[in-house]
Structure formats: C-alpha cells, structure tokens
Amino acid sequence: MADRCAIIGVGQTAYRTKRLDVSMAGLLREAAKRALEDAQLTWKDIDAVVVGKAPDLFEGVMMPETFLADALGATGKPIMRVHTAGSVGGSTAIVAAGLIQGGVHERVLTIAWEKQSESNATWALTVNSPFTTSLVVGAGGYFAPHIRAYMRRSGAPDHIGTLVAVKDRQNALKNPYAHLKIPGISREMVESTPMLWEPIRYLETCPSSDGACAMVLASEDAAKKAPSPPAWVHGTSMRSEPMTFAGRDSVSPQGGKDAAADVYRQAGITDPRRELDCAEVYVPFSWYEPMWLENLGFCGESEGWKLTEAGATALDGDIPWNASGGVLSSNPIGASGMIRFAEAALQVRGLAGEHQVDGARRALGHAYGGGAQFFAMWIVGSDKP
Amino acid sequence: MPSDTGPSEPNHVLEFPGGYTRSVGPVIGRFLSELRDGRLVGVRTAAGKVLVPPSEYDPDTGEDVTDEFVEVGPAGTVTTWSWVPRPAKEHPLGRPFAWALIRPDGADTAILHALDVGVFEEGAKPPRFLKSGMRVRPRWRPDRSGGIGDIECFQPEVTTINAPTRLEYELKGGRALGRFLEGISQGRILGHRCPVCEQVIVPMKGLCPRDGVATSEEVELPDTGTVTTFAVNNIPDPRAPEVPFVSAYVLLDGAGLTMLTLVAGIPADQVRMGMRVKAAWRPREEWDRTMANIKWFEPIDEPDVPFEEIKDFM
Numbered sequence: 001m002a003d004r005c006a007i008i009g010v011g012q013t014a015y016r017t018k019r020l021d022v023s024m025a026g027l028l029r030e031a032a033k034r035a036l037e038d039a040q041l042t043w044k045d046i047d048a049v050v051v052g053k054a055p056d057l058f059e060g061v062m063m064p065e066t067f068l069a070d071a072l073g074a075t076g077k078p079i080m081r082v083h084t085a086g087s088v089g090g091s092t093a094i095v096a097a098g099l100i101q102g103g104v105h106e107r108v109l110t111i112a113w114e115k116q117s118e119s120n121a122t123w124a125l126t127v128n129s130p131f132t133t134s135l136v137v138g139a140g141g142y143f144a145p146h147i148r149a150y151m152r153r154s155g156a157p158d159h160i161g162t163l164v165a166v167k168d169r170q171n172a173l174k175n176p177y178a179h180l181k182i183p184g185i186s187r188e189m190v191e192s193t194p195m196l197w198e199p200i201r202y203l204e205t206c207p208s209s210d211g212a213c214a215m216v217l218a219s220e221d222a223a224k225k226a227p228s229p230p231a232w233v234h235g236t237s238m239r240s241e242p243m244t245f246a247g248r249d250s251v252s253p254q255g256g257k258d259a260a261a262d263v264y265r266q267a268g269i270t271d272p273r274r275e276l277d278c279a280e281v282y283v284p285f286s287w288y289e290p291m292w293l294e295n296l297g298f299c300g301e302s303e304g305w306k307l308t309e310a311g312a313t314a315l316d317g318d319i320p321w322n323a324s325g326g327v328l329s330s331n332p333i334g335a336s337g338m339i340r341f342a343e344a345a346l347q348v349r350g351l352a353g354e355h356q357v358d359g360a361r362r363a364l365g366h367a368y369g370g371g372a373q374f375f376a377m378w379i380v381g382s383d384k385p
Numbered sequence: 386m387p388s389d390t391g392p393s394e395p396n397h398v399l400e401f402p403g404g405y406t407r408s409v410g411p412v413i414g415r416f417l418s419e420l421r422d423g424r425l426v427g428v429r430t431a432a433g434k435v436l437v438p439p440s441e442y443d444p445d446t447g448e449d450v451t452d453e454f455v456e457v458g459p460a461g462t463v464t465t466w467s468w469v470p471r472p473a474k475e476h477p478l479g480r481p482f483a484w485a486l487i488r489p490d491g492a493d494t495a496i497l498h499a500l501d502v503g504v505f506e507e508g509a510k511p512p513r514f515l516k517s518g519m520r521v522r523p524r525w526r527p528d529r530s531g532g533i534g535d536i537e538c539f540q541p542e543v544t545t546i547n548a549p550t551r552l553e554y555e556l557k558g559g560r561a562l563g564r565f566l567e568g569i570s571q572g573r574i575l576g577h578r579c580p581v582c583e584q585v586i587v588p589m590k591g592l593c594p595r596d597g598v599a600t601s602e603e604v605e606l607p608d609t610g611t612v613t614t615f616a617v618n619n620i621p622d623p624r625a626p627e628v629p630f631v632s633a634y635v636l637l638d639g640a641g642l643t644m645l646t647l648v649a650g651i652p653a654d655q656v657r658m659g660m661r662v663k664a665a666w667r668p669r670e671e672w673d674r675t676m677a678n679i680k681w682f683e684p685i686d687e688p689d690v691p692f693e694e695i696k697d698f699m
Contacts, residue, residue: 020544060550126624131558131566132676135625135645137618137632144616145634149699152614152658152692198617198629242594246584246641251699 002101004384006223006230007345009039009216015179015330018117019210024059025071028111031212032072035109039216040227043073046216047105052082052092052112053334054369057124059115072111084240086282086369088112089213089337090376093365094236096217097378101233106222113212114332121208121333137197140205140285142371144197147287150251151199156290156305158199164286165190165204165328167314172325174315174354179209179330204286204328211332213339220384231345231380234362235266243371250372256295259375263364264297267379272364273298273312276379278320278347278357279364280340284327289313293321296366315355323347323355337367341378348382412441415454421531425523427492429453437492438533458489460542463519466500468511477538481505487521487539498523499538514541561591566674568605572666576640578602584641608664610637610682611690613698617653629653635662635682636698643698650683659689 011034013019019027028051036042049072056062065081072079082092089112096110122138135141150156169185172178182189185203193202223230239255239262241248248254260272269275281296283289290304298319299307307313313321322328324343327336344365346352352360362381368374409417412428416439419426428439428450435455436443443450466485472478477499486495501524502515521539529535558566561577565588568575576587577600584593585604592599615633618625631653634643648656650665662682672678 060548122620122622126622128624129556129558130675131556131562135632135647137616137625138620140620141616141618141632145614145632146699148616148658149614153696153699194619195617196620198619200616244642245594246579246582246586247595247697248642249697249699 003103004220004223005097005100005233006218006220006226007215007233007342007349007380008218008223008226008228008230009035009037009041009214010342010346010351011035011038011214012177012339012342013211013213014177015209015211015332017179017208017210019115020117024061024064024113024115024118025068027115027210028068028113028212028214029071031113031214032109032111035111035214035216038228039218041107041216046073046077046107046109048078048099048108049074050080050082050092050096050099050108050110052084052088052110052338054085054088054114055083055124057119057127058121058333059118072109084238084369084374084376086284086333087337087367087374087376088369089335089339090282090341090365090367090378091238091337091374093215093217093338093341094238094376094378096215097233097236100217100219103219106219108217109214110217110338111212111214112335112338114334114336115210116208116332117210140197140200143285143288144200146250146372147285147291148199150287150291153251154290154294154302154305156302157309159187159191160290160305160308161199161201161204161286162187162190163308164283164289164313165201168283168286168322168326168328169203171315171323171355172329175324175329176353177211177330178325179211180207180325180328200285200287206284206327206331207329209330209332211330211335213332213335213342215338215342215345228351229349229382231348231382232384234379234381234385235263236378237262237266237376239375241373243373251291252295252301253372253375255373256292256368256375257297259377260296263377263379267362267381267385269379272296273307273319276319276362276364277360278323278344279366280324280326280343280347281321281364281366282327282337282340282368283322284331284336286328289321292366296364315357320357323352323357325355337369337376340367341365341380344378345380348380350382410441412439412450415439417531419454419456420533420535421529423525423529423535424456425458425489426454427457427489427494429455434493435491436494437489437496455491457491458523460520460522461487461489461492461496461539463500463517463521464488464495465517466515468515470508470510477534481507481509482538483511483515485521485539498533498536501538501540559591561589564603565589566676569676569678570672570674572669572672572678574606574608574637574664576604576606578604579641582641585639586642587637587640587644604639606637606639608637608666608679609685610635610640610662611695612648612656612658612660612662612682613643613695614658615648615656617656631656633662633682634699636695646679647681648683649681657689659692659695661685661687661690
C-alpha cells in the first residue's frame with residue numbers, strides 16, 4: 001500500500017510568446033518560488049527535485065537537470081529529469097509523487113518548462129534522416145490526418161472543433177496566467193482563420209509559449225503543516241506504445257484507454273463523467289477534446305463530439321474540461337502536462353480563482369505526447385484517498 | 386546630408402589652426418577626467434539632485450552645486466530618441482543610428498549621445514525594439530583623451546546570446562532498414578511478415594512492435610495502395626514541397642500498416658480517403674539507397690475503396 005501524497009504548493013509563470021526578460025533558470029525559479037510560497041516553505045525544506053521538459057532539441061540544452069541543479073536548490077540533494085515528449089509534465093509529476101508514495105521523501109519539488117522562443121519546435125519535431133523522404137509537417141501535420149480519421153469515423157459535424165476552440169479561449173479570459181486572451185472570441189473568428197494543416201485551422205491550434213509550472217508534493221505528515229488545503233493524489237498512471245505497428249488505432253490509442261482504466265480503478269471511479277467534477281486534458285488541437293472524451297471513457301465511441309456540442313464540457317456544463325483555457329490557450333510544451341495536473345489540483349483545493357468549478361472535489365489531470373503514444377494521468381481529490 | 390540634396394563643396398573655409406583651447410573648470414574638468422578613466426560622474430545640487438553632465442550651478446535655482454561628485458550608470462535608460470536614417474559625414478556613426486537622451490542610473494538628468502542599435506542599411510526605418518525605456522550602456526573607446534567622444538556611442542544591454550549548435554553523425558540504418566533500402570534501390574518494396582500476428586510490416590524493422598518478436602520472412606509488396614487519411618499542408622517550409630502539399634497515410638496492398646508519404650499528381654482538394662494510388666518513381670538512373678527514389682504517390686484509375694475496408698488501419 002502506497003503512502004498518501006498531497007499537493008501543497010502550486011506555482012506558475014505567466015505564459016507568453018517570449019519571456020526575453022528571464023533566463024531559463026530564472027523562468028524556472030519564478031514558478032518554483034511561487035510553489036514554495038504557496039506551501040510556505042523555503043528551498044531548504046525540499047528533499048528532492050524532479051524536473052521535466054520536452055525534447056532537448058527544442059532549446060538545444062542537453063541534460064538541463066545538470067545545469068539547473070543549483071538554480072533549483074538541489075545542491076546536495078537528489079535531482080532527476082523525466083522525458084516522455086509532450087506528456088512529460090504529467091510523467092514528471094507522477095515520478096515526483098512516486099517518491100512520496102514510496103516513503104522515500106517528505107517534500108519533493110517538481111517543475112516542468114519550455115522556453116519555446118529560444119528555438120523552433122516545428123524544426124525540432126521534423127528532423128529527417130538520410131533514409132527517409134522529406135515530409136516537413138510539424139505536430140499539426142502529424143495530427144491532422146488522425147483528426148480527419150476521427151471526423152469520418154464518428155460522423156462529427158465540421159463545427160465541433162470550432163466550438164472547442166471558442167470554449168477554451170473563453171475560459172482563458174478567466175485565467176491570469178493564460179497566454180492567448182482573445183476578447184470576443186467567436187465561431188466566426190475561428191472559422192475565418194486559415195487552414196494550416198487541413199482540417200486544422202489556425203485558431204484550432206495551440207500557441208507557442210514560454211513558461212514553467214511547479215508543484216510541491218508532500219507526505220501526509222508534511223501536509224499537516226501546509227497553510228492552505230492540499231489536494232490528495234487518488235491515482236496515477238502512465239502508458240506508452242510504439243508510434244506505428246500493425247493494428248494500431250492512432251485515433252483512440254490503446255495506451256490512453258489502458259492508462260484511464262488504471263487510474264479510474266485506483267480512484268474507485270466507474271463513471272468518470274458522473275464521478276469527476278472537472279478535468280484538465282491535453283488538447284493542443286481542438287478536435288482532441290471529442291477524441292479524448294471517447295478515449296478516456298467519458299462517453300461511448302463516436303459520442304464525444306455530442307458532449308462537446310451539448311456544452312457538457314463548458315465551464316457551466318456537467319463535466320467542465322479545461323476550465324483554465326487548456327493547452328489551446330497556453331503551450332510551453334514540456335510544462336503543458338504539468339499545468340493540467342496542477343490546475344486539477346487547484347480546482348480541488350478551491351484555489352482556481354475566476355475559473356474555479358463550483359464545488360470541485362475530484363479532478364482528472366491528463367497529458368499525452370509523441371505520436372499520441374505516451375500517456376500520463378492523475379486523479380486528485382479534496383479528501384484523503 | 387546626401388550629396389543630391391546637401392550643400393555643394395564650400396568655396397571658402399575658416400578654421401583656427403589647431404583648434405581653440407578651452408578651460409573646462411573644476412566641474413566639467415572632473416567629469417572629463419573621470420570619462421578618460423572610463424567612469425561617468427555627475428554632481429549633486431544643493432537640492433540633492435544629480436546632474437549629468439555636471440555643471441557648476443543648479444540650472445533650476447542658479448545656486449552653486451555642492452562639491453559632491455557621484456558615480457552614475459554607466460547603464461542608463463533611453464528617455465527619448467530621434468532616428469537618423471542617413472548619417473552625414475560629421476555624424477559619429479556611419480550607419481543609421483539614433484540620437485538619444487539617456488538617463489544614467491543614479492542621475493536625475495539625461496545625457497545626449499549617439500545610440501547604435503545594430504547594422505541597418507542606409508535609409509532604414511527605426512527598428513521596433515528601439516523605444517523609450519530601453520536599457521543601454523556606453524561603448525568606451527580603448528584610447529581616451531578626456532572628451533565626450535571617449536564614449537563612442539551607447540548600445541543596448543545584452544539580452545540574448547546566440548548559441549550555435551551542430552552535431553555530426555555517421556548514421557547507420559541497421560540490418561532491416563538496410564535490406565529495405567537495398568530493395569528500394571532496385572525499385573522493390575520489401576516488408577516482413579510477423580510470425581505471430583501474420584501482418585506485413587513495411588518498412589520492416591526486423592521486429593514486430595506489437596508482438597515483440599523478431600521478424601525475418603521477407604515479403605515483396607506492390608507499389609500500389611490506398612490512401613487511408615491525410616492532411617493538406619499549407620505552411621511553407623524551405624525543406625518541404627510547395628504548398629499546398631498532401632501528406633497521406635498509404636496502405637500498400639497486402640501491408641498490415643500504413644506508410645506516411647506525399648500524394649501528388651492531383652489537386653490537393655481532390656484527394657480522398659479510400660483513393661487508390663501508385664508510387665511515382667524517379668528515373669531509374671537517379672535511384673539510390675533512399676526512400677527519395679519514390680517522389681510521391683499519385684492516383685490511379687481505380688474505384689475508391691469503401692471506408693469500411695480501411696477504417697481499421699487508422
């Protein structure tokens with residue numbers, strides 16, 4: 001039986017196109033200090049540090065954990081780096097939680113980040129070998145065919161993606177940290193933007209952001225001294241699968257279904273739509289909301305778009321998804337998964353501010369990465385598990 | 386000024402031989418002496434303000450300043466500026482620059498100097514990053530003589546550095562990919578049949594990622610197949626074909642999984658799921674051990690495959 005793990009501190013930077021005013025270490029420290037402040041702790045109270053970011057080519061910094069150790073107060077302490085592509089923010093939090101649940105440490109600082117302005121993610125994601133043809137497509141080009149397959153398979157009408165693009169940006173207007181703030185965002189506005197990778201329009205994609213997110217995780221004993229209500233980890237899961245293999249379902253990958261089933265079992269959840277109060281789910285392209293609604297078992301196959309269309313996932317719906325504005329509104333890639341996990345924690349702590357879901361007591365945080373092949377999820381609650 | 390609008394050559398010149406000699410007095414003298422040593426100083430007024438450059442009197446009151454000199458800057462903030470798109474020969478810089486009022490840190494007044502913001506062609510508009518509030522520092526001349534020209538100009542503070550990175554590889558594709566590319570170099574598409582799931586994996590990897598077993602049974606596949614799904618790419622990239630281009634998953638006839646390829650030879654908006662396609666090979670004399678031997682896949686005159694038959698390959 002694992003020890004209990006609480007989230008007692010959350011810190012985020014504002015997410016922006018370019019944070020030229022800070023160094024990479026400065027960006028991380030900004031988030032870390034806010035998380036420590038939330039927990040009313042100092043660097044010396046931390047036992048270990050777990051960091052995560054997306055592929056090294058994004059900023060061209062190899063083994064960032066080595067150059068950041070002292071900047072993150074890890075001198076003389078364990079520090080490790082987690083790496084699971086876009087899901088890394090989630091996986092990083094899960095590795096940190098494991099250090100508490102395994103009884104190894106009392107308080108662990110975990111941070112994930114990206115400083116996209118230092119490079120070009122599309123370049124980094126499209127590095128061809130001499131053996132392949134050049135197919136410069138970036139992340140949008142990779143996911144667009146799978147979205148098209150979903151649309152065809154589910155019979156979803158064309159405007160569903162637009163609805164998500166609008167809904168998440170409306171939510172972002174209530175989140176002080178969100179990057180994209182588009183007052184008056186509307187379906188017409190989204191539909192008037194060009195197709196980048198048909199069927200994905202410009203405003204149906206995530207922005208490119210600089211930013212960091214940090215959390216302080218604590219044992220049950222350490223959480224007793226926390227100044228504000230903690231969130232409790234009710235379950236964590238990770239799954240991965242190869243990017244291509246015969247029989248793979250790239251639209252609704254088995255790895256995602258398995259990870260969801262695992263985390264629900266740990267949290268004692270049989271009907272996620274009814275038993276969860278809200279979810280922060282990795283939706284970098286608008287159509288991934290209905291796709292993940294199905295993959296995560298919030299509804300049956302080909303039914304996800306109906307939930308979106310009916311407004312079930314809106315802030316005032318029965319199962320709000322991405323009240324923070326989600327990845328569609330802020331995307332410091334390596335941090336994006338941790339932001340989902342941290343926002344889920346903020347919701348059940350009742351500290352989400354203007355985008356608080358009333359009475360949220362149990363929430364899902366979700367991240368995926370690579371060619372939809374790495375999955376990380378946790379469920380957090382206001383009550384001890 | 387440029388010669389086409391400027392004055393013509395003078396026909397009479399007055400120049401005092403050697404230049405006038407001026408006494409600078411104790412206040413400006415101190416300022417210039419400090420400049421020669423690479424420091425910026427101001428003088429404090431009776432009201433407590435720091436004047437840079439210093440004067441012997443407080444311009445607000447006419448009272449003498451105190452004898453307290455204060456080191457300021459050398460960093461400072463631009464309070465206002467004027468862009469010079471076409472420098473004249475008397476100007477301190479030979480390329481477009483700004484005259485700027487710069488308030489050194491710790492001073493209450495601003496100093497006028499040239500501000501170099503980088504390399505611009507003559508006539509260029511001011512760059513967007515040039516604005517009041519910008520942080521700048523002096524560029525000192527190595528040989529100083531005690532004049533305002535000891536500061537060649539001001540320049541923006543360092544905000545970013547460039548970190549060139551280059552890694553060189555000797556990539557080897559491995560046995561399975563090597564064999565596949567050998568086939569491609571002969572115009573053949575080879576795959577492996579998995580002994581467990583019996584699906585044909587192309588290009589083969591020498592293993593089945595799903596079953597976790599080694600594969601070795603070679604199968605030659607035709608160069609025809611079916612588009613399962615695709616994207617129309619509208620983002621230009623120097624490494625990519627001209628936009629719009631179609632990247633598609635093609636299920637080769639007999640294969641157990643799709644390959645990501647280009648589809649061309651048809652307007653992008655006419656590409657369909659289920660469309661039948663065939664590889665368009667480059668001329669045989671250009672073939673090498675690379676997938677580039679196949680330019681793209683293009684449509685063939687066969688009826689589309691019903692969605693039901695391809696839906697499990699997405």
